[in-house]
Amino acid sequence: MGKLGISIYPDKTSEKEIYEYIDRAYKNGFSRIFSCLLSVHESKANIIKKFKGINEYAKSKGFEIILDVAPCVFSELGIDYKDLSFFKETGADGIRLDLGYTGNEESLMTFNPQDLKIEINMSQDTHYLNTIMDYRPKKNNLIGCHNFYPHKYSGLKLEHFLKCTQRFNEYGLKTAVFVTSQNKNTFGPWPVTDGLPTLEIHRNLPIDIQAKHIIALDCIDDIIISNCYPTDNELEALGSMRKDLVEFDVILDKNTPEVEKKILFEELHFNRGDISEYMIRSTQPRVKYSGHDFKIFNAPEILKKGDIVIESSEYGHYAGELQIVLKDMKNSGKSNVVGGIREEEIFIIDYIKPWQKFKFKQYK
Known part of the structure; x- marks a missing residue:
């Protein structure tokens, strides 16, 4: 800009x-x-x-x-x-x-x-x-x-x-x-x-x-x-x-572990090129943090639009992948919600294009 x-x-x-x-x-x-x-x-x-x-x-x-x-x-x-x-x-x-x-x-x-x-x-x-x-x-x-x-x-x-x-x-x-x-x-x-x-x-x-x-x-x-x-x-x-780039304001879940916080706030994220109808996928964290044990700590039954997910190790090689939910969907029970995008700006996630970069900061 x-x-x-x-x-x-x-x-x-x-x-x-x-x-x-x-x-x-x-x-x-x-x-x-x-x-x-x-x-x-x-x-x-x-x-x-x-x-x-x-x-x-x-x-x-x-x-x-x-x-x-x-x-x-x-x-x-x-x-x-x-x-x-x-x-x-x-x-x-x-x-x-x-x-x-x-x-x-x-x-x-x-x-x-x-x-x-x-x-x-x-x-x-x-x-x-x-x-x-x-x-x-x-x-x-x-x-x-x-x-x-x-x-x-x-x-x-x-x-x-x-x-x-x-x-x-x-x-x-x-x-x-x-x-x-x-x-x-x-x-x-x-x-x-x-x-x-x-x-x-x-x-x-x-x-x-x-x-x-x-x-x-x-x-x-x-x-x-x-x-x-x-x-x-x-x-x-x-x-x-x-x-x-867009820096989304995030309301952080109080139980989010330190490694997940690092993924959320310290990494430069980008949407995968092979886009999904249901989620924005930032896959590089799962490579960087390969081998880390991502435990389940907050896996609600329904993932809602605007939720930010970091996959647990129960999801195998997806462990550590960050996702922004675009459509409400049922949780497999393996996906942790680490926070949610500030309500007023949830609509902006619909405009994130393939390969577009974005970051997060904690909303106060």
Whole structure:
């Protein structure tokens, strides 16, 4: 995964609050900012005055800043798509076209002398991107970012999200998605405040679970918090989590022996390539711990979805193999449940693909 990002709305809050937010995010490893011009209706001079100081401060901390615009903003400000110098004056590193042109304009824009990134909307499943690519853009300056959706039930369906994202992945373009803070009284650029996720299924989930799901999907580079302001705990949760793989939170069975704990928390696991409908299988521990006597200590009659199993020595050469249960099934009486995945993130196990890596950490 690439960068973690935040969103700022200079027309909605004070500069002091924004600077404090940038500092909080910086301390937690964030390095990207989404900033919105769509809801700003002021002169060029006032916009530069409002945005430049904030953007320059953020850049001094190593942030990349993308301004959200549309053709109507160009028209309102009297800006030609062939001259993007105004956006450079604001201190931005790029612009996001919430709505686009015909494809040729976007291609020409990627060659801007200011070397600004041109970010396009990823959430429409059309041939828009293909058309831009037909006009041979400067690919290093072309990136994509999904929308966010303030209205309940208006967010993207997962299948649509994946289909749209695949178009960008096929061209090797950098991608981004929005997750939403669950802090009370958050806001975005518009009056509606039902949360601001890209995916509808994320709207009411804890923010770290949203991010883990995106990481499990393994198709997006940057993850951006869309609403202001997340809690310190939310920033810390995203900043401290693994970005290169899913690290599941585990509620450990109190009777789990030390060797089983080592297998659970110290090993890098991956799903076998010959996948099962009933379980994710991590088979390397049974090789590493071959010969160890894995005694039966917790073998419930039914293995439930989200249970984490380490096979006992009663299962012969399977002894020490770690499994995540995908479907409820009857226990042979030989399988030990060492813990269970945190309830809110059990659904993520359905998205672990063959050979995909994952780890565990104890949930507190």
